[in-house]
Amino acid sequence: MKCIYTTLFAIAFSAVAIAQANSQVDSIEERPQRLVVSFPLVSGSVTSQTTSTQQSEHCITLDSGTNWCVPVPLKSNERAAIHQATLQKSPLTSRAITVPAELTVSQAINLLSQTGFYSGVEPDVAISVQSWNETNPDEEYFDEQYYFQPNSVENPTGSSILTQWSMLKNPANVVNAYVLDTGFHLADDLDYAAGFNFENSQPFSKPGPGFLELEFIPEGATCNNMHGLGVASVIGAKINNGIGVTGTTGDVIIHPLRVMHCGTGFMSDAASALNWLSGQSVDGFPDFNGEPGVVNMSLGGKIGEIDCPLYLQSAIDNVTAKGFTVVVAAGNQSDNASLYIPAKCDKVITVGAATDKSRDADIAQFSNYGEVLDVMAVGQEVLGLRKDNGIGYWDGTSLASPLVAGMILNASKDFAFTPYQWQTLMPISSVNRWVEGARCETLGCAYGVLDAAKFYENAQRMQDGTLDSLTLSLNAVPACRQQWMIDNLPKGQTLCDQAVIELLTIPELAENEVIEVHALLDGQTIADRTGLVGQFQSTRFILGKAVFENRRAFAQKCDDNGQCELPIQLSTLELTNVPEACQ
Known part of the structure; x- marks a missing residue:
């Protein structure tokens, strides 16, 4: 047998092109082709092929010998009435006719047009619900969200989010994002589910239902924090609504869980929120009865060389055991992330911040680094919402973390993996395009920036058992x-x-x-x-x-x-x- 190695690439490339072309029609390949015939709505018109005995038919014998019978709106000797009615601009009515499999649409149009029965013979058009992932978003500021574009030499810290969107089989599957944060505000470009306040350090705190920052500000006090709004918008700002910014995923329910007051608080309140999600009863709260999803924790505190505290690690263990994936920010102290929680805790995906497109590809100057990082994402000039429907640029690992959370949420629409499986996909789905002499080479930046398309491909291989x-x-x-x-x-x-x-x-x-x-x-x-x-x-x-x-x-x-x-x-x-x- 002769081997022709030189043609293998061409064959493989052609197969990919065919697969892509076919994927565009998979959803309608079972539907037959149809034509629509139009004729004047005048007295005596036949209404449809499925009507009663008043129906009149004309049958056309095809090359195969089968008859193709189509409705006749009026008897043949009344065609003049059709012509007259058309001249008088009488209202038209129409009927759909299925094209026999042996005919092309053009052949069928010619045959029906030759009968003289119809004022118009036109192809029917297959339609579908427009999904948020099918086109480039039309938000005002989307062009500035460069991290949605494919990762490339020109865009070395991009995350290929748009490409991941195009790969989704079930984009309308609803996913849940649980945002543990502070500074939540209402915005036209973001919808929240019912939220809860776990912050319990202030004398005026009211643990229980409620999450908006203004609900917990004493009279006469001010608080300009809007961190939770910005983080939540990176995950789930509305898509294709023509305003604001574009969220990383669509058909997502944002659950705001307030665990800090005006930007500060205690880790024990965040642990209480995790335990509540895992099914534990918390005084003043209804028991959680929702679905698992992705938890984002863009927060942290320095703890030093000691291990992750038992109360926090236990809460993380509890919530991940229930199927929640926990994504956390590495921190913004330009320090080793192994000195901070929850970044150093087990069973979390720790995210560092990469530079934006205008800078050399490297770790952002403020980002924490080191061996506990699982992955990187852009953390500079990330567009997000601000209060009073404002739009602004955000810097911080706090914004890199929800980008990763959103990419996981996208993939979870098609794949039901454990938190550990999602975490194992991080290093092999990352791309390293650091410039020569980058700080990442000495500090430690995991395996690079998460590429959402590569992440999805690896998830598919994991499901297929070929990874x-x-x-x-x-x-x-x-x-x-x-x-x-x-x-x-x-x-x-x-x-x-x-x-x-x-x-x-x-x-x-x-x-x-x-x-x-x-x-x-x-x-x-x-x-x-x-x-x-x-x-x-x-x-x-x-x-x-x-x-x-x-x-x-x-x-x-x-x-x-x-x-x-x-x-x-x-x-x-x-x-x-x-x-x-x-x-």
Whole structure:
């Protein structure tokens, strides 16, 4: 068999183009083509093909021998009345006619026009509800929201949000964003669900229903804080309403949970809000009975070298166990984020701030940094709402965090993943275009800026089971090369018995980390170590396929202290896809 390697790219490119063209009509491909015939509404007109015995039909014999019968508005000897009525501009009525499958629309129009029965014969037009994700938004300031555009050399900190929109299969699925913040105000460009006040540090606080900042300001006092409004608008400002700014996602319910007063407060109040979301009863509040979603916490406090406090970590554990994904800001102190909470806590997605388009691609000067960061997003000159329907530029990791939250909310319309799974997608869905000599190279900026399109693609692969793969090694090469390799390579025949594991959800290993592989029989668990196959210092390696026969396969990353991350289950179905050369 001859291999023609030079044509592979052209073939692959054509297949993509075809897939994209087809995707545009998937929603209407089951609908037949229709024409609309129009005729004057005069006395004696036949009303439709489905009417009673007053219906008159004219049948056209097609090349296949079948008859195509269409309604006749008047008897043929009354055509003059049609003509006269048309001249007098009599009101027209119309009927839809289905085009037979063997005819094109043009052929059908010609046939019906030749009958002389109708004043007009025109194609029917398929319609659908206009979705928020189908076109470029028409908001006044959208052109300045450059981070919606594809990530590229010219736009190195862009997040490809518009591209992600175009990939969504279920954009109308309603998602929930829970914004723990302060400074909520009403705005024409943003809708809130019923909100609650958890702030309990001021003598005039009223924990319970209510969330607007002005509801909790004593008479004579002033507070210009509008942080919650800005953060919430980045996530869910109305889309395609012609005013204001564009939110990162549509069909989203914004739940405002006030946990600070006029920009300051205590972390225990934020923990109370998390516990309430997890189902715990809180005095003065109705029990939570809503749906899980994404929690955004654009807030933080310095705690130093000690661990995340038990009360906060427990609240995060509780809420993530219920299916909530928690996204938090890294902080704006130009310091190591490992000194701040909730940034350093487990089971949160910690977001640092990247520079805007006008600056060299790097970490923003104010942003916290370091190993606890999971991902970056633009944090400078992010457009958001201000009180009194104002629009303004915002700087801070507080704005990078809701951008990431919105991208997760978009993807969650199509994929039902656990908080841990969303977090594992962050490093492999990030793009690093830092300039040479960037501060990120020494400070630590995770793996780059989250690319929403890449994030969605990886989510699809995770759902399909192809993100972390276990397959026969020969299947990774073209079929026409397989037999040659078996015949000519040393120990070539053993290639038929080799399985390759590739773990894309683990971007890299530190010096003190290994990959453990477990092949478990029924009744065995990873904890009892009986199914341990081996430890490997790479995320791609080869094992004998017999190791996995009739077993469940798992991989997990562990450090030299024996601390391991959650195991990844590997599908063994591809091991049954035996290459032709091995049969």
